[in-house]
Amino acid sequence: MTLAPPPGFRTLLLVDDEPALLNALKREFRSAPYEVLTATSGEEALAVLADRDVQVILSDYRMPGMSGVEFLAQARALRPDAVRMVLSGYADIGAVIAAINQGNIYKFLNKPWDGEELRAVTAQAFAHHALVRRGAQFSQIFENTSEGIFILDREGRFETVNGAFCAITGYSEADIVGQDHHCLLLPQPGRPTPEFMQELADGGHWRGELWLQRRDGQVFPAALTLSPVCDGNRRLVQVVGLCADITERKGREIALLESEKRFRDFMEFAPVGMAIVNLDGRLGKVNQALCQILGYSREALERLSFEDLTPDEDLAADLAMWRRLRQGEMPVWQAEKRYLRSDGSPVWVELTAAVLRSTQGVAQCFDVQVKDISERRRDQEKIRQLAYFDALTGLPNRRLLQDRLEQALLRARRHQQQVGVLFLDLDHFKQVNDVHGHEVGDELLSAAARRLTRCVRQGDTVARQGGDEFIVVLAEVGAPAGVIRAAETIIASLAAPYELGQARIRVDVITASVGIALFPAHGSDSQTLMKHADLAMYAAKQAGRNGYRIYDEGLAPGG
Structure with missing residues (x-):
């Protein structure tokens, strides 16, 4: 069974008309933290794009039928936010210009490729896609919110304002950009004009209520929230501000003081x-x-x-x-x-x-x-669940797993302890899924998740990697023997028979192949540990399944 990736999962599409090269390309990304799809023609790749959300496309330039540039031009129309790259042994200047002009190419790479460079450029492409998407999301929020938003430069001059801010103040964007923020502040006799830029430059935030004046001179009370944006040296670069017209609330306060009866009526029907x-x-x-x-x-x-x-x-x-x-x-x-x-x-x-x-x-x-x-x-909690937990099993997803593994490594470095990373795959899961159907397969995954959770301590983490793969992070490990005992417990637990579905189908073919990587012996960072545990898992599977394998240098590519 091929399970759809969870929300937010990253996908790479490789396109090349030569199957051998396509397989070699796919092997370059076997340990990458994203799904890899393949296509042997532009037409096949367009069909993939019509059905799947792909963030990065890496295509050959010269292909029979539809060329790489023709394909990328159509891909741009179909998935405009996907990052498109060309990999070709035909790299004259005309090819580069055509690729850039027709397909809006992010990078043009040559064959034969350098694996390390290829993976690094692909990672950069995913980062570029995420940055562009976040920018588009921020732009939507900035333009569509009902609250006035503005950005000041380090001197206190307006750089950017949204439509709501213009509606509140009566200024058009062209009128106010470049002006000092004091143009809105109303001088009040006996009270100094607030100077919050220094407080923001010191790293603080400012929130308060002020009397402001609109472009036509009309005075109104406003609630302001100001936050600093600093560079890597903690120097003030910009100020982001929120502005709300609180005339209605101020009027209510005055009414409360002036009339007890009106206030009581107002309160009662609020x-x-x-x-x-x-x-x-x-x-x-x-x-x-x-x-x-x-x-x-x-x-x-x-x-x-x-x-x-x-x-x-x-x-x-x-x-x-x-x-x-x-x-x-x-x-x-x-x-x-x-x-x-x-x-x-x-x-x-x-x-x-x-x-x-x-x-x-x-x-x-x-x-x-x-x-x-x-x-x-409750809605926020549901969103948090969707963002950080697997919808089927309720286990932490990749994003939360990464955070918990990083935290475990920080504690281990501080206290000179070890951390165990177990990468495990359910043996024969596809057989059960094919014979009994997806519903039984999903129930099997949920049951396996519950067994895994019972096998570890409260401070450890069990996460679903995707499909029938799971990750276990054993924090604060004293000795490798403890990790091995945990792996043996997990293997024994997962191998016990399951009764699934309404018909209570007995399933007794499931076992587990477990790969083990230890911090710091097998890696000093989360990516390396995950990669090495994955390699060890494949070695355990190749050795006959239903067992574990501890990573060693002989498992590394070329080892």
Whole structure:
């Protein structure tokens, strides 16, 4: 069974009309961290592109029928974001120009190729593709968000603004780019104009509320968030800013101070939870939406304080933020945090709190808004699961595996310990999948994943590499014998019979071939360890399967 790669998996398409050369090319990438597809003609390659998301294409130049350049030109129309490269022994200047003009080629490589250079250039092509795609995603966010976004240079001049920022300030992009940011700041008698560039140059962030003036002179209150962008020497290069018109919220604050009745009516019908909180933290007035979020009656809730609603582990940090807010160290506190419902269960909320002050500037109470974001947090958790975990087995995927392996190596270097990397493949899986079908095959993979998880310690990692391949990272290993015992336990566990499917089909042909690589003996970095464990696994499979093999230099290509 050929399983579709997980989301975010990288794919390379090799195109050459000579099967021997195509196989030699494919061997160059046998240890690469991406899927390799092949095609022997331009027509066949276009069919692959129509069905699969391919990030990098490496094509021969001279092929019978459709030439490499003709193919790449059509590939560009079919997959415009794929990075296209030519590999050919026919490299005159006319060929190069044709390839660049018609196919928009990233690199033109010559035959015979240098394997190390070929792999390095291909890795660069994948990195280039990721960079371009991230840039396109950022551009979509930048242009389509409803919040004003701007970028200042190191001198405080506008470099870039989005459409929302122009709508808020009344400036067109052409009007404001190149102007100093002070053109928006409204001088206030008795109060110095805020100079936040120095604070940002020191590596800090700035968040606050200011009175700004639009291009037509109209004054409005705005919430600004400014973050520095620094170079490798921690020198300020740019400032990224977010700007929101808070006229509506400021108007609400004034209304709250001017009319208790209007405030009560406003609170009662507001779609978000609202409260007036006394300076000692006790809830003075609450609305029905907040009662629904927290599961209390109005009378019960108004007898509590926010300390009563805060989990013990969050209390110290929350009290510090309330104190900073009251003392004027920050104009507003915005956070995603947990509160406790009446039944003791946690609820995730988006909190916005500000201090209401008298005309003399004396703090009177806190104006608090609470929005239930439980559904959004669940959606974020689902996104995290999709990004870092395999959808079928629930095991960490390649991305999370890489992070955990790097962390294990950092700890091992710090404490002079070893790390074991086990690369394993289920023997005879294709036979089971072909005989009993994909559903049974998927159930077998899930059952194998559960067995693997039971074979390791809590601090170890079991990940699905793809298909019927799994990776086990044994952290904080004292001696190689411990890794060998773990491998033997895994092999024995996976070899036990399975009962699968609604018919409870007994499957007793599954075994495992395991390759072992140890840090630091067999590699000092994650890529090398994964590669060597993979080589050892293939050696175990060639030796008869249902066993393990520890990497040695004789397994390396040419060894």
